[in-house]
Amino acid sequence: MLRRGLAKGVLLGGAALSARHAAAQPAFPALTRIVIPFAAGGPIDLIGRLIAERLGGELGGHVIVDNRPGANGVVAGQFVARAPADGSVLLFGAVSTFAITPHLETNIAYDPRRFAPVTRVVVSGxxxxxxxxxxxxxxxxxxxxxxxxxxxxxxxxxxxxxxxxxxxxxxxxxxxxxxxxxxxxxxxxxxxxxxxxxxxxxxxxxxxxxxxxxxxxxxxxxxxxxxxxxxxxxxxxxxxxGFPGVDGLSWSGIVAPPDTPPAVTARIAAAIAKALAEPAIRERLATFGSAPAPMPPAEFGAYLESETAFWARVIRENRITLE
Structure with missing residues (x-):
């Protein structure tokens, strides 16, 4: 009788824990859109499509790539900045998208610093x-x-x-x-x-x-x-x-619209890290000259700040402009 009651208690406790775990997981939309600020066929597009293929199963929905080139990434940035903060729209860009263009473009109608960091994806040679x-x-x-x-x-x-x-x-x-x-x-x-x-x-x-x-x-x-x-x-x-100073890695990463909940960005980051750990993905990325380099959202946020500061200095010291 004691064993039966104990077993029943364990089952009930496990059911309650599973229910709490399920409740803690954010519900994702049926469709997630990965917006890419470059035309189809480029490095970021190829990597984005590779990641999108794996994310659907992890997030419990369908993931597509949406190419929105134009104005050095501003077109895509403005679209994502105004999107719902529920994981349905993500921005997958390069270092130029997040850390270079904001210092050069004067007609940006959004604040790139307000995007919710998700994860760095790869570092490319x-x-x-x-x-x-x-x-x-x-x-x-x-x-x-x-x-x-x-x-x-x-x-x-x-x-x-x-x-x-x-x-x-x-x-x-x-x-x-x-x-x-x-x-x-x-x-x-x-x-x-x-x-x-x-x-x-x-x-x-x-x-x-x-x-x-x-x-x-x-x-x-x-x-x-x-x-x-x-x-x-x-x-x-x-x-x-013998020629130091030619630095500034080429990397790509994903951010979400401003005010996206941390639980949402954490789940997306974990799903991407899991996809990047697959041997087939790593081998495919190697043919692109890229290596997986995921980061949790908080670490990626700090990385974005350091990269923005680095490229701001490069642009200022070398008088780089768009003209």
Missing amino acids: SGLAVNARIPADTVPALVAWVRGRGEPLRLASNGMGSISHAWLELFRRATGLDILHVPYRGAGPALVDLAGGQVDGLFADLLVQLPLVRDGRAKILGLIGPDRHPAQPQIPTIREQ
């Missing part, structure tokens, strides 16, 4: 790629070649005020080289002219550089940041080749 015909296989050799040639190094960027523009200016300061900045409207046309030799080089993520490297039309001389990237560990950093 990025570096300096040059045309394969340039007689230099290292950064010191490139610097010597430019100085001996007596002409400016023609470096492309994805556009004025882009992260590739910022890296270019940091490289100019680190090397003291005479550099001609050639801005383009996105990485696509810049890569075409890099392959054709109309420009000498381009700072960009490995994802967009590696196809040209595999085709023998470009070579990557050095990576940005303090450490080699796990996806391409054979490529040395620019810093270890």
Whole structure:
């Protein structure tokens, strides 16, 4: 009789605990929209779609990608800033979205600092790629070649005020080289002219550089940041080749509309971290030159603040503008 009563008590207690746990889990909408401030086919879009495929099952609903390019991310930012704070709309952007554009755009009708941080997603390898015909296989050799040639190094960027523009200016300061900045409207046309030799080089993520490297039309001389990237560990950093200061990692992350409850952001962050831990996802990301780098919401919030301060200083010291 005692055992039966004890067993009954355990079952009832377990049922009550399960009920409390279920009640603690925020109810998610049937549809979650991941808004991406870039056109389809780019690095952030590809990673976003990879994550969206896994999130539906974790959140108990359907997850789709919604591309809203325009105005350096402002179009997507304004849409998400006005969206319901219930987990139905998320903003998946790059470092430029959160930490660079807000310092350059003057017509932002929302405060980017009010977004609710969810998680960092990946850190992507990025570096300096040059045309394969340039007689230099290292950064010191490139610097010597430019100085001996007596002409400016023609470096492309994805556009004025882009992260590739910022890296270019940091490289100019680190090397003291005479550099001609050639801005383009996105990485696509810049890569075409890099392959054709109309420009000498381009700072960009490995994802967009590696196809040209595999085709023998470009070579990557050095990576940005303090450490080699796990996806391409054979490529040395620019810093270890004797030119420190070309920093600022390329990363992507997710935020939610202002005032989204912490329980909602925590659940989304946990679901994304679980997806990023899957071997198949990690292997797929490696082909993009990216590595999983999730963070809990509070840690990501602190990271956003430090990154915003870093890029504000870079923009100010190098007089970077959109014109």
